[in-house]
Amino acid sequence: MFAEQLESGRLRPSFRDAEQLPEAEAVFLAVSPGDADWSHDIVKLIAGNAMCQVIINQTVGPVGAAERLRNQLREAGSATALVAMPDLIQEGNAFQTFTRPESILLGCERGEGEALVRELLRPFNRRKDVIQVMTLREAEFAKLAISGILATRISFMNDMASLSESLGVDIDVVRVAMGADSRIGEAYLYPGCGFGGAGLDQNVLALVDALKARSAGPGLLAQVMQTNERQKEVLFRKFWQYYKGDVAGKRVAIWGAAFKPGTRRVDNAPVLKIIEALWAQGVEVAVHDPKALPELEAWASGRGPLQLCDDPYEALAGADALMLVTEWKLYWGPDWRRLRVTMRQPLILDGRNIYDPDFVRGQGLVYRGIGRV
Structure with a gap:
């Protein structure tokens, strides 16, 4: 879809180091929280653009950030309105939550910019009015x-x-x-x-x-x-308890590294803490993930040895335990016979409770979930 819009001319890229922004009636700000200074730089560019009627700030920051951007506009003598529309999109399900939102938080003062924002969002606000109007601070909070x-x-x-x-x-x-x-x-x-x-x-x-x-x-x-x-280490603790602390030299297969299905990102993901705990005890680690292996490899570089596997069953070869960390759909219905004969020890540590404990045990495997009996 992105490629189609580029080819049609409806979507035109503008790069970060551009000296001026393309003329537009509305500008969305959606930079990462650590890039807040860049938001201020953009506002300086926009302040001199007479065509721009509204800036829609989606950058998540501390309460009061939108007010500071609005004040910067006023100090520059710009009549452009600034509204806050915090990003409620769910990563891994972004398209659905953008096109069929359950709620849109719209912070604006004295109705400034509201009419134009409503018109921009009209295609995604048809079933019922999901736009909730409030102050800038209320939207951020x-x-x-x-x-x-x-x-x-x-x-x-x-x-x-x-x-x-x-x-x-x-x-x-x-x-x-x-x-x-x-x-x-x-x-x-x-x-x-x-x-x-x-x-x-x-x-x-x-x-x-x-x-x-x-x-x-x-x-x-x-x-x-x-x-x-503390919960990020629960699978390691179950692994440690099962082997009564005798884990050095053992091999663990991990299915899923992304912090949630549908994304390639591993920011603060539970898998990072699990891997660090396993490394500290001299455990060999093999990981499969359909999207996140490049980011995981970059994180692991210089930290410790990690086998990255393109096939989930490759990671299982000779494993003393399988840790299910991210509930990608491809893991929900594994080949249980292949899993049992590939692993050295039949220990399944289900970090997302996606398997049926009785069924797994019926396959000749040992099952440990989160709060399951």
Whole structure:
């Protein structure tokens, strides 16, 4: 689709070092959080563009960032409106969440820029009006708060999974019961080996920093992040316990390195902490992932030895354990017989609870999940 738009002339590239931006009525800012200074440079360019009516800031930053950009425009004497429309797109499912959004947060002051933004988004806002209008700060804060509650649900379920194991309770049964309650719902109730990615981590950390700066104390969200970091090592701990600490020289196969299915990124991914723990104990590591191997290779360079495999069963050869870390669909229905005969030891460590424990055990394998019995 991107190539088609380029060829048709509807989409024209402009590069970062351009001395001026192409003339346009609306300009979207969606740079990475670490590139915030570049946002200010762009605003300086736009300030002298009489054609531009609105700047739509999608760059996620601390609350108040959009106001600073707006003030910069005013100081430059520009009449261009600035609105905040924080990015709610889900990585790995970006096209669907852009074309059929459940919600669009639109921060604008006194309605400035609202009419033009609504017209731009009209093709994606037809089933019902999903645009929620609020102030600049409210839009920025709402985005961070959404990330905070999602992270909290994940870490809560991971705590419950840990408790369920000690009680002999299957967390999956509990999850279904919780999700059936309309006050709770089903989303983000899946325990696992932790969440990663630049976005969610940075958003929650931005909230923690804001709480600390206002002397409110980090409270719950700081604990959420601590729980998540601890959870990233849960598969290693299960591996260690199974072998009673005698793990040096063993071989572990890992399926999935990306922080979530549908992306090639490994930013803060659980696999990084798992690999570091395995390296520290002298364990040989082989990894398969359909997209993330180049980024994983770049991260591992100079850190330790890592076998990168183009075929998932290649990683299993002679393995003493299989760790399922990212729930790519190609891993959901493996060839169990081939898996059993390829591995040296039949230990399956399911970090996303995608397999049926009884079925896996019926294949002659040892199963360990997250809160499963």
